[in-house]
Amino acid sequence: MSPINIKAQFLQLIEQNKGIIYKVSRSYGKNEEDGEDLFQEIIIQLWKAFERYDENYKLSTWMYRIALNVAISFYRKDRKRIELESPLTEGMTEIADDNSNSELDSNINLLQQFINELKELDKALMILYLESKSYKEIAEILGITETNVATKISRIKEQLKQKFSTNKS
Amino acid sequence: MNELELQSIWNAYDKKLEKSLKLNLKIFEDLQTSKAKSKLGSLSAIKEVGIVLGILWNLLLGVLIYGNHFKNLYFTISIGLIMLFGVVAIATYIKHLVLINEINYAESITVTQSKLAELQVSTIRVTGFLWLQMPFYTTFFWNNDWVMKGDLGFWLIAFPITLAFTALAIYLYRNITPENLDKKWVKKLMVMGVEYQHLVAAGELLQEIEEFKKDEV
Numbered sequence: 001m002s003p004i005n006i007k008a009q010f011l012q013l014i015e016q017n018k019g020i021i022y023k024v025s026r027s028y029g030k031n032e033e034d035g036e037d038l039f040q041e042i043i044i045q046l047w048k049a050f051e052r053y054d055e056n057y058k059l060s061t062w063m064y065r066i067a068l069n070v071a072i073s074f075y076r077k078d079r080k081r082i083e084l085e086s087p088l089t090e091g092m093t094e095i096a097d098d099n100s101n102s103e104l105d106s107n108i109n110l111l112q113q114f115i116n117e118l119k120e121l122d123k124a125l126m127i128l129y130l131e132s133k134s135y136k137e138i139a140e141i142l143g144i145t146e147t148n149v150a151t152k153i154s155r156i157k158e159q160l161k162q163k164f165s166t167n168k169s
Numbered sequence: 170m171n172e173l174e175l176q177s178i179w180n181a182y183d184k185k186l187e188k189s190l191k192l193n194l195k196i197f198e199d200l201q202t203s204k205a206k207s208k209l210g211s212l213s214a215i216k217e218v219g220i221v222l223g224i225l226w227n228l229l230l231g232v233l234i235y236g237n238h239f240k241n242l243y244f245t246i247s248i249g250l251i252m253l254f255g256v257v258a259i260a261t262y263i264k265h266l267v268l269i270n271e272i273n274y275a276e277s278i279t280v281t282q283s284k285l286a287e288l289q290v291s292t293i294r295v296t297g298f299l300w301l302q303m304p305f306y307t308t309f310f311w312n313n314d315w316v317m318k319g320d321l322g323f324w325l326i327a328f329p330i331t332l333a334f335t336a337l338a339i340y341l342y343r344n345i346t347p348e349n350l351d352k353k354w355v356k357k358l359m360v361m362g363v364e365y366q367h368l369v370a371a372g373e374l375l376q377e378i379e380e381f382k383k384d385e386v
Contacts, residue, residue, distance in 0.1 A: 007197070011197060014192065015192070018186070018190055018192055019182075019183050019186040019187055019190065020183075022186055022190055023182065023183075023186070045274055049274060049275055052275075053275075054275070057275070062275055065274065065275050065276065065277060065278065065281075066274045066275055068278050069274040069275075069276075069278055069281045069282065070274055072278065072282055072374075073274075073282070073285060104178070104181055104185075107178045107181075108178055108181065108182045108185070111175065111178050111179065111182070112182075119377060120374065120377065121278065121279075121282075121377055121378065121381045122381075124278055130175065130176055130179035131179070132176060140277065141277060141278060142277060142278045142279055142381075143276075143277025143278060143279035143280050143382075144279060144381065144382055148381075148382070152381075157175065160175060161175070164175075
């Protein structure tokens with residue numbers, strides 16, 4: 001495959017999955033700036049791994065594994081800001097102003113906040129669950145059994161529901 | 170709040186992002202020209218520098234031993250043992266390089282994160298181990314006259330200093346462990362002596378992975 005094709009394929013992959021990369025970045029980044037750095041890091045690592053993509057894996061499994069592995073590693077890393085040779089003048093992403101629904105926005109923010117409070121691996125599990133991934137795929141991405149996935153999801157879900165209820169009451 | 174509601178909030182979030190999230194495509198140009206730099210950095214570069222410095226240090230020690238022509242047994246043994254610590258450090262770093270090359274972000278989360286955390290824990294352990302060479306820096310200048318003839322200065326000053334360094338080295342070896350990284354002084358020593366600050370969380374993550382995996386029904 002020519003380099004131009006590879007680039008086009010990669011851009012398409014990122015465009016199709018920008019939402020999940022953004023959500024993973026926001027869930028693991030400590031603040032907006034941190035999330036931007038993480039977003040960029042995930043894209044760099046996806047790009048590095050893209051040519052070695054093993055077609056035996058589902059593309060989504062491959063992408064989630066890289067995004068979450070990078071996010072967890074990035075979270076632990078000393079993240080002193082390192083200047084880029086060519087600093088990005090703008091952020092990696094930009095949210096356009098739209099007519100937002102304030103209740104929905106508040107629920108999204110609450111859910112995001114609760115996810116941010118979870119432990120690193122629980123956070124990965126919950127993101128995958130909310131992305132409606134099957135237990136089989138979650139188990140493959142995380143490297144645990146499906147039974148374990150089911151047990152943990154039900155436990156974390158309970159915690160989230162309780163937090164939502166407490167916060168709303 | 171039921172699970173469908175949780176997922177529907179998440180899906181709404183997705184739709185909102187789909188509609189409003191614009192990617193800054195400059196990153197892709199930077200990727201093409203290799204200007205976009207990974208902030209995770211290259212773990213292997215640090216190890217490679219460590220190996221080169223370790224080899225140079227050991228060569229210097231070898232020259233010193235050779236230059237002494239094995240005349241002073243204390244010098245030969247002390248420097249020889251310091252060299253041995255150097256060899257262990259070099260071998261560990263080479264092992265780390267092999268491990269780093271085996272790390273693949275496309276593997277499952279628990280496998281990749283275990284490898285990364287084990288690498289970091291091993292770095293902490295080798296740092297603790299290297300402190301054990303400290304007493305030999307206080308013995309290389311000893312000589313038979315001091316030791317055999319009961320030199321007062323030696324028994325009152327040099328020997329107690331070596332004993333103190335030995336006790337301190339053993340204490341550091343036993344305390345610079347992944348479990349103790351929450352202690353401020355350990356953290357400071359690690360930051361001073363070793364490449365990572367994020368080591369602190371490695372032990373905790375390994376524990377979390379173990380708990381995560383064993384929690385089977």
